[in-house]
Amino acid sequence: MNMPSRPSWGARSIFKAREEANQLICCVIGDGKGIDFWKQPWHPDGFISHLYPEGRILNTLPQSTTVDNLLSNGEWIPTNQRTLPGLHPILNSALIIPGNHNQVIWKPHVNGNFTLTSACWIPPDEGRFKLNSDTSLCQTEVAIGGLVRDSNSSNITAFSINMPPKSIQELEMQAILVGPASARKLGLNHLWIESDSLFAINAINGKIKCLWKQIPILFNLKALLSEFQSWKITHIWREANSAPDLVSKTNCCIKVEDLPPSNLPPDLMALVLDDSSGTLYTRL
Structure with a gap:
């Protein structure tokens, strides 16, 4: 048709x-x-x-x-x-x-079966990298975090920083902005970005208009993305985005400013392994 x-x-x-x-x-x-x-x-x-x-x-x-x-x-x-x-x-x-x-x-399904009641993390193509980001609010603390992974999750970089209190929409866009900056420092040229914030995804893709406070973030992000040879940004269900959520919560709760690949917490590594093995997460 x-x-x-x-x-x-x-x-x-x-x-x-x-x-x-x-x-x-x-x-x-x-x-x-x-x-x-x-x-x-x-x-x-x-x-x-x-x-x-x-x-x-x-x-x-x-x-x-x-x-x-x-x-x-x-x-x-x-x-x-x-x-x-x-x-x-x-x-x-x-x-x-x-x-x-x-x-x-x-x-996307480990058994090849189509489903709308579950979600999973889909790895990037070989030779490409994928960035997942998220935001966490813990009492009075706010943090953003993310993970950059290759196709088999053998090359992992995590980032997490504290942020001043802002609206959740601004924080989600800020989390997406910080990720490509980290990716460029690693010398990456091709990037797939995922976020569970549908608002941020639609604003970046030009499907909706963002608020005036968010325009500078959007401008800086597009300028940064123009430095990549190729990039795309898509939505991921929250249930399949638990790894960057845990990264941001780690920084928020124990004041870790940097998470080098050699020192990722065991619970985070467990989530990364679940993601890379095609684990299906039930959508709530």
Whole structure:
């Protein structure tokens, strides 16, 4: 289904959600029947039209091609290297179980099952880093904290600082601002930022207007992000954002200004290990 020529706000939202969901699904190929070779995200690395655009440009495979057209007895039919150079190695990384039905996999779930009642921490791609931040209020103390992690959580940097009392929205945006500054000090060029503050995410992405007090924070953040080669910022459910929450609470409660990777508290390391193993957290 294609987007209407004059879509409503609801239609645009649905199509945008579909694009985001497509990045989180792939298929275990059985017979390959009914799977559009070009237009469906059946490959674990995304759309074939993005992985191998030459095929569409050269028009060597019709737009109507389905995956089963290129399979025989569970094996990929050898392709002509003159007309489709480099396609076969891409196909060989697909997931195939001959004789089974095609199965859709929801990548955020450790078992591949789709669910809306739980949440998990999704690691960044290999070679990229992810920043999660949060804010904690402990009696009269306020602190912000965060974690920068790589794809397998083997490289971890934590930060946490005390803050003067402000509105929770300002603090959440401030927490996001401090994170990229720490990432730049580490020499990182590609960053995925996550926060459980939907207000902050929407304000940074330009979906809503922030209050005048928050404009300087937003301005400084965008200036800082422009120094990265690539970046994106998305929302994460609070239940899957417990690690940075604990970092901020640690600073708030025991006055730790710096949390070096070699000295992370055991309870924080336990949360990091749970996140990296794909643990599902029940949403409340």
